Amino acid sequence: xxxxxxxxxxxxxxxxxxxxxxxxxxxxxxxxxxxxxxxxxxxxxxxxxxxxxxxxxxxxxxxxxxxxxxxxxxxxxxxxxxxxxxxxxxxxxxxxxxxxxxxxxxxxxxxxxxxxxxxxxxxxxxxxxxxxxxxxxxxxxxxxxxxxxxxxxxxxxxxxxxxxxxxxxxxxxxxxxxxxxxxxxxxxxxxxxxxxxxxxxxxxxxxxxxxxxxxxxxxxxxxxxxxxxxxxxxxxxxxxxxxxxxxxxxxxxxxxxxxxxxxxxxxxxxxxxxxxxxxxxxxxxxxxxxxxxxxxxxxxxxxxxxxxxxxxxxxxxxxxxx
Amino acid sequence: xxxxxxxxxxxxxxxxxxxxxxxxxxxxxxxxxxxxxxxxxxxxxxxxxxxxxxxxxxxxxxxxxxxxxxxxxxxxxxxxxxxxxxxxxxxxxxxxxxxxxxxxxxxxxxxxxxxxxxxxxxxxxxxxxxxxxxxxxxxxxxxxxxxxxxxxxxxxxxxxxxxxxxxxxxxxxxxxxxxxxxxxxxxxxxxxxxxxxxxxxxxxxxxxxxxxxxxxxxxxxxxxxxxxxxxxxxxxxxxxxxxxxxxxxxxxxxxxxxxxxxxxxxxxxxxxxxxxxxxxxxxxxxxxxxxxxxxxxxxxxxxxxxxxxxxxxxxxxxxxxxxxxxx
Numbered sequence: 001x002x003x004x005x006x007x008x009x010x011x012x013x014x015x016x017x018x019x020x021x022x023x024x025x026x027x028x029x030x031x032x033x034x035x036x037x038x039x040x041x042x043x044x045x046x047x048x049x050x051x052x053x054x055x056x057x058x059x060x061x062x063x064x065x066x067x068x069x070x071x072x073x074x075x076x077x078x079x080x081x082x083x084x085x086x087x088x089x090x091x092x093x094x095x096x097x098x099x100x101x102x103x104x105x106x107x108x109x110x111x112x113x114x115x116x117x118x119x120x121x122x123x124x125x126x127x128x129x130x131x132x133x134x135x136x137x138x139x140x141x142x143x144x145x146x147x148x149x150x151x152x153x154x155x156x157x158x159x160x161x162x163x164x165x166x167x168x169x170x171x172x173x174x175x176x177x178x179x180x181x182x183x184x185x186x187x188x189x190x191x192x193x194x195x196x197x198x199x200x201x202x203x204x205x206x207x208x209x210x211x212x213x214x215x216x217x218x219x220x221x222x223x224x225x226x227x228x229x230x231x232x233x234x235x236x237x238x239x240x241x242x243x244x245x246x247x248x249x250x251x252x253x254x255x256x257x258x259x260x261x262x263x264x265x266x267x268x269x270x271x272x273x274x275x276x277x278x279x280x281x282x283x284x285x286x287x288x289x290x291x292x293x294x295x296x297x298x299x300x301x302x303x304x305x306x307x308x309x310x311x312x313x314x315x316x317x318x319x320x321x322x
Numbered sequence: 323x324x325x326x327x328x329x330x331x332x333x334x335x336x337x338x339x340x341x342x343x344x345x346x347x348x349x350x351x352x353x354x355x356x357x358x359x360x361x362x363x364x365x366x367x368x369x370x371x372x373x374x375x376x377x378x379x380x381x382x383x384x385x386x387x388x389x390x391x392x393x394x395x396x397x398x399x400x401x402x403x404x405x406x407x408x409x410x411x412x413x414x415x416x417x418x419x420x421x422x423x424x425x426x427x428x429x430x431x432x433x434x435x436x437x438x439x440x441x442x443x444x445x446x447x448x449x450x451x452x453x454x455x456x457x458x459x460x461x462x463x464x465x466x467x468x469x470x471x472x473x474x475x476x477x478x479x480x481x482x483x484x485x486x487x488x489x490x491x492x493x494x495x496x497x498x499x500x501x502x503x504x505x506x507x508x509x510x511x512x513x514x515x516x517x518x519x520x521x522x523x524x525x526x527x528x529x530x531x532x533x534x535x536x537x538x539x540x541x542x543x544x545x546x547x548x549x550x551x552x553x554x555x556x557x558x559x560x561x562x563x564x565x566x567x568x569x570x571x572x573x574x575x576x577x578x579x580x581x582x583x584x585x586x587x588x589x590x591x592x593x594x595x596x597x598x599x600x601x602x603x604x605x606x607x608x609x610x611x612x613x614x615x616x617x618x619x620x621x622x623x624x625x626x627x628x629x630x631x632x633x634x635x636x637x638x639x640x641x642x643x644x645x646x647x648x649x
Contacts, residue, residue, distance in 0.1 A: 039430070214425035221378045221420075222491060223413025223444060232439065236430045 045316040052312035058305035065113035076104060078111040078272055096294040099277075100284060108272050109295050115273035116302065118184050119191070120254040126192035128246045131199025135242075138200070139207030140230055150204070157197040162259060164194035169265040180271055187266050191253055202245050206238035213237070240317040248310030251303035258299050274299040325397050326353040327531045328377070328416075328499050333391035335372055335555075337602075338384060344602040346372045348555040349391070354499065354531040359522075361534045361542040361563075363578070364552035365599050370535045373552075374501045377533075378418050379408055395499070414444050417497040421504040423484035427476035433460075433487045434472035440494040459490040463520060482513035486520065493524055500525065501533045506541060518545055539582055543567065548635070551575050554600050554610040557629070561636035571638035571647040573615045609640070617642050 046052045065072060081103035090097040096105035138149035168190040210216065216233050224232070260266030261275025262282070269276055274295040281291035335347040347369045354360050362370045375381045377393055379400065393400045395416065400408060420426040428436055437459055438452030447455070453472065460468035463486040476484055485505060492500060502521060506514035522545050525532045534546060542549060543563060550560040551574065559572040570576040577595040597614035600606055606613050612622040621641055629639045632647065640646060 214420055214422055215428045217380055218418070218420050218426040218488075218491075219428070221380050221412060221418040222440060223409055223411075223495075224439075225409060225443075228443060232431070233428050237428065 042313070042316040046312060049312045049316065051308050052316075055305040055308035055312065058301060059309060062113055062117055062302055062305070065110050066117045067114075069111045069114065072110050073104075073107045076107045078103060078108045079270070090290055097288065097290045099280060099288075099291050105277075105291060105294055108277060109274070109298055112272045112274045112277055112295060113298065113302070115180060115184060115267050115271055116254050116257055116275070116299065118180075119187050119257040119267075119273075120250045120302075120306070122184065122188040123191045123195060123253040123257075124246050124250040126188055127195040127199050127249070128242065130192065131196035132203045132242055134196070135200040135203025136207050136230060136235060136238075139204040139238075140211055140226075140234055142208075142211075146204075149200075153197045153200045153204075156194055157201070159194055161191065161194050161256060165190040165256065165260050166263065166265055168193060169260060183267050183271050187257055187260060190260070190266075191256055195249070195253070198249070199242060199245065202241050203238065206241045207234055210234050210238045244310055244314040244317060246310075247313055248307050251306035251310070254299065254306070255303050274302075326394070327356050327396065328354040328533075329392075329394040330373065330377065331392045331394065333373065333376065333393065334389040335369075335376055335381070335386060336389055337386050339603075342603045345605060346386075346555050346602055347376070348605075350552070350555070350557055351391075352550050352557065352560065354533060356498065356531050357525070357529045358548070359525060359532045359534060359546045361536060361546035361549045362552060363536060363539065363542060363549055365537060367554075367599055367602065368552040369555040370552050371503055372555075374418065374503050374533065374535055377501065378412060378416065380418075410444075413440065413497070414495045415497055416499040416501065417492040417495070418501040418503065419485075419488050419492045419505045422508050423481065423488045424476065424508075426488055427484060429476055432473050432475055433479070437472075437487070437491050437494060440491055444495055455494070456490075459494055460487070462493075462524075463487070463490045465490075481509050482517060485509060485513075485517055489517075489520065489524070493528065493530075496528060497530065499531045499533070501535070503535045504537070505534075506538070507536075514541065521545070539578060551578070554605055555602065556610065556639060558611065558640070559636075559638040561632075565633065565636050569633075569636075569647050571632040571636065571643040572611075572640045573617050573646050574611050575638075576646060577614075577616075617646060 070076075081101045082098075083102045085098040085102040086100055088098045088102075096109060099105050099108065134149055134153070138146045138153075165187075169186070172186070211234060213233075216229055219229050219233050257266055257273065258275030258278060261273050262279045264279060267273045267276055269280075277295040278292055278299070281288070281295070285292050330350060330352050333347055333350045334345075337344040337346055350369065350373055352360060352362075362373065364370045372381065372386075376386075376388060377400065381388070388401060391401075395411065400411070403411075427433065434453050434456045437456035438447075438449060441447040441452040441455050442449065457468050457472050460472060465471060465483055465486055471479075476487070479487065485508075489505075500521075505521065506517050509517060518541055521532065521534075524530070534542070536542060546563050548560065548562045549566050550557045551566075551572065552558065553574050559566065559570065559575045561571075566575065567579065570579055574595070577593070580593040581595060583592060595614055600610055600613070606623075608621075608623040608625055609615070609627050612618050615622065617640075619642070625641075627639045627641045629637050630643060632638050632643055638646075
């Protein structure tokens with residue numbers, strides 16, 4: 001944000017204007033001095049939203065878990081296990097108890113965030129890029145380009161995300177690699193290969209709305225090329241719905257990853273993720289329910305915070321809800 | 323025939339819609355020279371904007387189809403030109419101002435950004451140079467405190483100021499032809515006058531040819547050199563301003579002039595042309611104006627009236643122009 005002092009000088013000329021009225025479509029903001037755009041407006045709206053602040057704090061904590069897990073586990077290692085402690089319940093030394101192999105559930109839950117969050121973020125980024133790109137092309141050029149791309153999207157849309165994920169992952173079973181990023185990449189591809197369709201649909205319809213806007217026609221009349229019109233005029237004005245859907249679906253991908261891992265198809269041990277932990281815990285649910293309970297809670301809260309964030313962003317970006 | 327700056331020659335445009343073919347433009351011809359202002363006058367749907375869009379090459383195709391005619395710019399036909407060449411002409415040689423300046427400016431970028439973009443795209447300038455030029459242009463279109471306002475967004479300006487920014491963008495590259503499509507319709511009356519003055523001044527300074535599309539006879543009188551009156555996709559009368567106002571030779575033009583409120587007709591009922599403009603999907607046979615025409619004869623239904631020379635530089639498409647001109 002620019003500093004408030006600069007806005008004072010920008011506001012002054014308003015009084016010198018010979019035309020005294022301002023368009024009635026303006027939002028009745030008493031502090032309308034600062035140069036405002038859709039995004040800065042949205043940011044202002046977000047900062048005062050309780051849901052945004054709550055989900056923001058939660059997501060911040062999850063990000064710390066992702067990138068600096070040892071900060072929260074006091075240096076404990078998730079792979080240091082003691083079989084004698086197997087399935088011991090929560091205590092003051094192990095808040096979440098121990099799992100079947102005598103590993104500290106708290107430490108593993110914290111470390112498990114990394115795989116889940118990474119899958120969520122990369123799957124969302126992947127679908128946003130691929131889906132967004134196809135949507136822009138289909139929406140902007142229309143005609144037969146649109147027909148072909150839209151039918152293609154419909155075909156992929158018809159296959160359920162999880163079914164597709166199961167299909168892909170069981171056709172290309174786990175390699176022996178224990179590389180976290182390799183494993184994450186595979187799951188991301190499995191989810192992304194079907195997940196892009198909803199992004200395409202959103203982007204296409206929002207591009208079609210913008211495509212015939214006067215400023216696009218004006219830009220063309222003033223000599224802008226199609227590429228430039230897409231970059232400068234169409235994409236910035238049609239991105240908002242995509243961002244909202246992406247934020248919400250990030251939670252969905254984390255859930256989908258957990259589901260796949262639970263089924264034994266997603267991330268494979270020794271990679272730790274909430275899904276694999278739930279999978280490990282499932283046979284002992286009656287003996288040691290805490291083994292399942294804690295990763296499941298973390299998973300739910302993570303999914304919930306991204307969905308709440310998406311909701312808050314949607315409200316901020318949609319002027320009709322103000 | 324001497325070469326004109328812009329020469330629209332026997333242009334035909336139709337829209338193929340689900341309901342049938344709408345004949346939007348049926349043989350429009352007009353010319354424009356440097357430093358000259360041509361006002362194209364007509365009701366909504368008379369094809370005045372479609373003609374402009376065809377010149378600019380921003381007609382939606384499909385459903386629009388150009389079925390005949392040429393548009394010569396400096397002797398070169400714009401319609402047969404490759405798209406890449408035409409894009410260089412757009413903005414740099416022929417520029418356009420739109421009616422609704424709020425929706426014609428991109429809401430997510432500052433106005434300075436948008437003006438500067440013109441220089442970045444066409445002149446390869448840096449962003450900084452472009453912004454300096456933007457301030458310069460905003461001063462030229464008389465926006466107060468341009469330096470401070472260059473970083474404002476379109477919605478922070480009033481309607482008139484936004485239209486000035488549109489104008490600044492359009493004239494930024496010194497175009498030879500400026501098409502103004504109802505530039506003042508969305509503004510209130512006092513602002514209209516300011517914008518028209520600005521356009522007139524800019525046009526004189528830069529010796530541009532200007533096509534002013536409007537349905538407001540009042541706007542035209544002070545600004546235009548010549549007028550083309552359009553009805554149902556045809557030019558029914560064209561003349562220089564004073565001849566047209568003094569001696570209209572087409573019943574439609576006469577009707578338009580008579581329907582203007584006048585100071586000396588206070589208290590009387592205002593004249594209105596009877597009937598409605600025809601549907602372009604089903605134009606009346608013969609002269610398109612015949613169902614509404616007070617001079618209508620049987621011949622008007624059977625034949626299309628040719629464009630006849632009424633006087634020097636004054637043409638009308640009416641069989642009975644002599645009768646009409648006599649009043």
